[in-house]
Amino acid sequence: MEGASTTPSAEAAARAESSSKSSTSGGSNDGLRMIEHDDMVEVWNKRMAVSSGEPSLDGSGLASEDERAAFSDSEVHRGDVVPEENIAKQVKGPSSDALETECAAETKARTEGQQASGDHGHDHHHHEETSSSDHVEPKPVEEGWEDVLGSGHLTRQIITEGEIDKKPRKGQYVTVKIEDTLTGVDSHEEFTFILGFGMVIDAWEMVVLLMQEGEKCRIRSSSRFAYGEYGSREDPVVEPNQDMEYTIELLSIGDSPTYMNMSFDEFAAFVNVLKARGKYYFNREEYDKAIYVYKRAMELRDIEEGDVPIRKLFSTIRSNIAMCYAKMGDLRTAKEEAEAALELDPCNVKAMLKRAQALEKMNEFEDAVDQLKEALAVEPDSPHITRELNRLKVLLREQRAAERELYKRMMAGLDDPSVRRNRRMSFQMRYLMLSFFVVMFAMFFHFLFKMFREG
Numbered sequence: 001m002e003g004a005s006t007t008p009s010a011e012a013a014a015r016a017e018s019s020s021k022s023s024t025s026g027g028s029n030d031g032l033r034m035i036e037h038d039d040m041v042e043v044w045n046k047r048m049a050v051s052s053g054e055p056s057l058d059g060s061g062l063a064s065e066d067e068r069a070a071f072s073d074s075e076v077h078r079g080d081v082v083p084e085e086n087i088a089k090q091v092k093g094p095s096s097d098a099l100e101t102e103c104a105a106e107t108k109a110r111t112e113g114q115q116a117s118g119d120h121g122h123d124h125h126h127h128e129e130t131s132s133s134d135h136v137e138p139k140p141v142e143e144g145w146e147d148v149l150g151s152g153h154l155t156r157q158i159i160t161e162g163e164i165d166k167k168p169r170k171g172q173y174v175t176v177k178i179e180d181t182l183t184g185v186d187s188h189e190e191f192t193f194i195l196g197f198g199m200v201i202d203a204w205e206m207v208v209l210l211m212q213e214g215e216k217c218r219i220r221s222s223s224r225f226a227y228g229e230y231g232s233r234e235d236p237v238v239e240p241n242q243d244m245e246y247t248i249e250l251l252s253i254g255d256s257p258t259y260m261n262m263s264f265d266e267f268a269a270f271v272n273v274l275k276a277r278g279k280y281y282f283n284r285e286e287y288d289k290a291i292y293v294y295k296r297a298m299e300l301r302d303i304e305e306g307d308v309p310i311r312k313l314f315s316t317i318r319s320n321i322a323m324c325y326a327k328m329g330d331l332r333t334a335k336e337e338a339e340a341a342l343e344l345d346p347c348n349v350k351a352m353l354k355r356a357q358a359l360e361k362m363n364e365f366e367d368a369v370d371q372l373k374e375a376l377a378v379e380p381d382s383p384h385i386t387r388e389l390n391r392l393k394v395l396l397r398e399q400r401a402a403e404r405e406l407y408k409r410m411m412a413g414l415d416d417p418s419v420r421r422n423r424r425m426s427f428q429m430r431y432l433m434l435s436f437f438v439v440m441f442a443m444f445f446h447f448l449f450k451m452f453r454e455g
Contacts, residue, residue: 138151138152138153139151139152139153139222140152141155142155144157145157145220146158148206148207148210149206153221153222153224153225154202154203154206154207154219154220154221154222154225155219155220156207156210156217156218156219156220157217157218157219158215158216158217159216159217159218159247160214160215160216160217160249161212161214161215162211162212162213162214162215162216162250163212163213163214164212165212166212166213166214166253167209167210167211167212167213167253168195168208168209168211168213168250168253169195169209169256170195170196170209171194171195171196171256171257172194172195172253172254172255172256173192173193173194173195173253173254173255173256173257174192174193174194174195174208174250174252174253174254175190175191175192175250175251175252175254176188176190176191176192176204176208176248176249176250176251177189177190177191177248177249177251178191178204178246178247178248178249179246179247179248180236180244180245180246181218181245181246181247182243182244182245182246183236183238183242183244185236185237185238186236186238186244186246190251192254194257195208195209196296197274197277197293197296198277198281198289198292198293198296199273199274199277201221201225201226201227201244202225202226203219203221203225203226203244203246204246204248206225207219207248208248208250211248211250212250213250213252213253214249214250214251215249215250216247216248216249216250217247217248218245218246218247218248219245219246219247219248220243220244220245221243221244221245221246222243223240223241223242223243223244226238226242226243226244227240227242227244228240228241229241230284257270259300259301260301260302264309264310267300267301267310267313268309268313270300271297271300271313271317274293274294274296274297275294275297275316275317275320277293278290278291278293278294278297278320279320281293282320282323282324282327285327287324287325287327287328288324288328290320290324291321291324291325294317294320294321294324295321297317298314298317298318303344311344311345312344312345312348314344315341315342315344315345315348315351316341316348316350318337318338318340318341318344318351319337319338319341319348319350319351319354321337322334322335322337322338322341322351322354322355322358323354325337326354326357326358326361331358331361331362332358332362334354334357334358335355335358335359335362337354338351338352338354338355338358339351339355341354342355347378349375349378349379349382349385352371352372352374352375352378353372353375353385353388355371356368356371356372356375356388356392359371360392360395363399365392365395365396365399366396368392369389369392369393369396372385372388372389372392373389376389
């Protein structure tokens with residue numbers, strides 16, 4: 001475990017290495033197949049094209065590691081890749097943004113009321129944000145416990161006061177000691193993580209943001225802010241919908257990493273930890289959370305035009321975001337994210353496949369075929385891309401044949417004798433109506449002219 005005095009760039013890699021672990025969700029999926037690559041584990045559902053018999057672009061039927069590589073990020077230079085260990089194992093329900101906003105706003109309002117009545121002697125610092133409460137059913141709060149959210153679903157009781165005005169901020173590393181006082185399976189003697197990136201369960205993050213350095217407190221959390229409805233099937237093993245209780249001590253507050261001053265290897269190591277966390281949420285089908293983590297990674301550093309390694313690294317992240325949106329059924333955004341990935345790295349075959357997949361599901365087969373031709377130009381020996389291209393060509397021919405048949409039926413309808421007869425009758429009726437109005441108009445003017453002369 002590195003101390004808080006470690007330099008920011010070294011701290012980003014060293015601390016990440018000391019606290020990074022990815023876990024995959026448990027359970028089985030009948031009729032589905034798990035395919036794992038270096039970035040994602042996707043559940044592939046075999047979906048065949050009726051006419052071609054080939055597996056679809058969603059990745060089913062990948063026969064070899066070479067074909068699976070089309071879905072990986074292995075072409076990106078990773079430097080000293082961080083082992084994906086403890087950091088990516090804690091889970092929560094709703095998004096961190098909404099929860100942190102809820103925590104900050106509700107705690108701020110509560111603390112202001114306490115200060116006005118003189119209930120507490122130490123000052124709390126809070127974020128100036130608005131509430132986005134999820135309107136959950138409130139729970140009773142035991143006397144002597146502080147209601148963090150105002151709903152009773154996350155409470156704390158201070159055991160030892162910390163140093164006044166020494167609180168962590170989002171973006172800083174913190175080192176904590178955690179004791180699981182309820183189940184005993186989720187205790188950590190020293191655990192270092194960075195705040196504001198969704199790297200731990202929400203109960204820890206929200207409470208630590210309110211703590212002073214050196215402070216020790218008990219917390220009680222509903223499962224919603226702990227391991228959620230999924231629970232955890234690996235270290236630690238936590239049942240679904242399990243409420244949790246902890247004792248947390250904030251041992252130290254570190255500096256925020258200076259991302260722009262990091263070498264590429266240091267920065268890539270830090271980003272890979274975030275990617276591992278995003279992958280974890282993706283595997284649990286918490287796609288909105290995965291998107292949140294990936295987008296936080298994209299915000300860390302400006303993308304220079306000639307910085308090829310960074311552009312490739314961020315291109316892989318954009319590809320992962322596209323995959324998440326596709327899983328959520330937002331095909332338009334998935335296509336846009338894949339296109340953004342290709343702007344960063346025009347040779348990102350994974351992004352090409354994601355864009356082609358979105359186009360296929362939107363029935364834009366011609367564009368999908370063109371995209372796969374570009375992918376094949378980058379990887380001409382890929383049997384998977386070749387099969388996908390052939391399959392989509394079949395679908396495109398079928399689509400064009402259906403369009404020609406529809407046009408032919410429309411034209412045949414125009415030549416039908418009954419259609420011609422109806423058109424002729426319709427023309428005659430319009431002619432009669434026009435003649436009637438012309439006669440009536442002429443009679444009206446004749447009547448007016450006659451009245452004018454007699455007057």
